[in-house]
Amino acid sequence: MTPEDLFREPEPPHSGTRPQQDLDVLPYGSWFGPAEPAEAAAGYSYEETHSTYGGASYLEQHWPHPASQFDEPAVQVPGHWAPTGSDGTAGPPAEEPQPEDPPTLELGPPVLDVHFPYPQPEPGEGPGPLYVIGDVHGYLDDLLAALHQQGLIDAEGHWSAGRSRVWFLGDFTDRGPDGIGVIDLVMQLAAEAAAAGGYCRALMGNHELLFLGAAKYGDEPVQSTAGTASFLAAWRLNGGQQHDLERLEPHHISWLSRLPAMGVEDGHLLLHSDTTAYLEYGETIADVNDAVHTVLADEGIDELWDCFRKFxxxxxxxxxxxxMAAQELLSTYGGYRVVHGHSPIPYLTGADHPDDGAKPHVPGPYIYADELAIAMDGGVTMNGRLLVARLPLN
Structure with missing residues (x-):
């Protein structure tokens, strides 16, 4: 089985409400649900901006079970259905591999017409508040709404949080309508935050690895225990949007390729995936990040495929x-609590999915594993929420 969504037959259009998922339920855990503001800012209400993009139901409608099956990424298996276009014809042809990035393109294009109302920090001044953001998956409107609600951006979408520190936990693209728009926004906020004395940083998610593999290797075959496939086929099966691939530019590739796989902030071990596979890449955070960057740079297609599969x-x-798994990661890399995205909270908790199509109940981040782990993927692709939270959570 696959760790994402392995299709055996095409999904019929307008297939109705999602069936109840047969999922394990956690024996313990608690929600962190901060009080909602008295009224949302005009134009940025979550209810008003929540996207219902029709192509974002892959993971949610085809979730394999039990957890022991999550060993291989989705692939195109001979004899089974292959992705097609909306007219039933074969999917779009493979993109030509992107050329190697010019070494001077690290921060992307310049940010124009930006105003920074905050001065640089005074010597010895303490750091600003720390925020983390769960999986976005191309839902740009939801991201803008959530950031504005937290006071991190203004009504025009520019950084307004002064010296705050922000970490995105990865998975910017796939399933949603505007993955490249999300990447552009995060790159813009990184430049604006730095000028204001704060910072906006991001982690490498498994969908970044998949997206980069699809751009670099296209339909070149990879060897998988689930059958011979390619990055491009797996990317399409896992919600890849052709318009994102067509809009991907060298400065996007350069920026994505340099994202760290993990980090520590204020005692929080920040990861994308709720897996112990990071231990296979090094005993320090620096070693893990260097190892993943080496895989992306020059180790070849099979090594990148294996890295994607593990994460x-x-x-x-x-x-x-x-x-015990959380304790192992914390004892190796530091920190007192793991903060991750990747697994949608409704699946992680075994939350009900009503037959009437109501949204999953996601009041906020989910604290579990004897309070050693915080889940931040609110399930935006399944009509859940795109979560932004200030750390620490109690």
Whole structure:
């Protein structure tokens, strides 16, 4: 089975409400649900801007079970259905591999017409507040709404948080309508935050690895225990949007390729995936990040495929062994609590999915594994929420 969504037959249009998922339920855990503001800012109400983009139901409608099956990424298996266009014809042809990035393109294009109302920090001044943001998956409107609600951007979408520190936990593209727009916004906010004395940083998610592999290797075959496939086929099966690939430019590739796989802030070990696979890449954060960058740079297609497969595993911190898994990562890399995205909270918790099509109940981040782990993927692709939270959570 696959760690994402392995299709055996095409999904018929307008297939109705999603069936109840047969998922394990956590024996313990707690929600963190901060009080909603008295009224949302005009034009940025979550309810008003929540996208219902029709192509974003891959993971949610085809979730394999149990957790022991999450060993391979989705692939195109001979004899089974292959992705097609909306007219039933074969999917778009493979893109030519992107040329190697020019070494001077690290921060992307310049940000124009930006105003920074905040001065640089005084010597010895303490750091600003720390925020983390869960999986976005191309839902740009939801991201703008959530950032504005937290006071991190203004009504025009520019940084307004002064010396705040922001970490995106990865997975910017796929399934949603505007992955490249999300990447452009994060790159813009990184420049604006730095000028204001704060910072906006991001982690490498498994969908970044998949997207970069599709751009670089296209339909070149890879060897997988689920059958011979390609990055491009797996990307399409896992919600890849052709318009994102067509809009991908060298400065996007350069920026994505340099994202770290993990980091520590204020005692929080920040990861994208709820897996212990990071331990296979090094015993320090620097070693892990260097190893992943080396894989992306020059180790070849099979090594990148294996890296993607490992970081697509999930659910390591739930159940009876989950606390020990979290403790192992924390004892190796530092920190007192793991903060991750990747696994949508409704699946992680076994939340109900009503037959009437109501949204999953996601009041906020989910704290579990004896309070050693915080889940931040609110399930925006399944009509959940795009979560932004200030750390620490109690």
């Amino acid at each position: 697509t595993k999930r659910f390591a911190f739930r159940g009876q062994a989950g606390t």
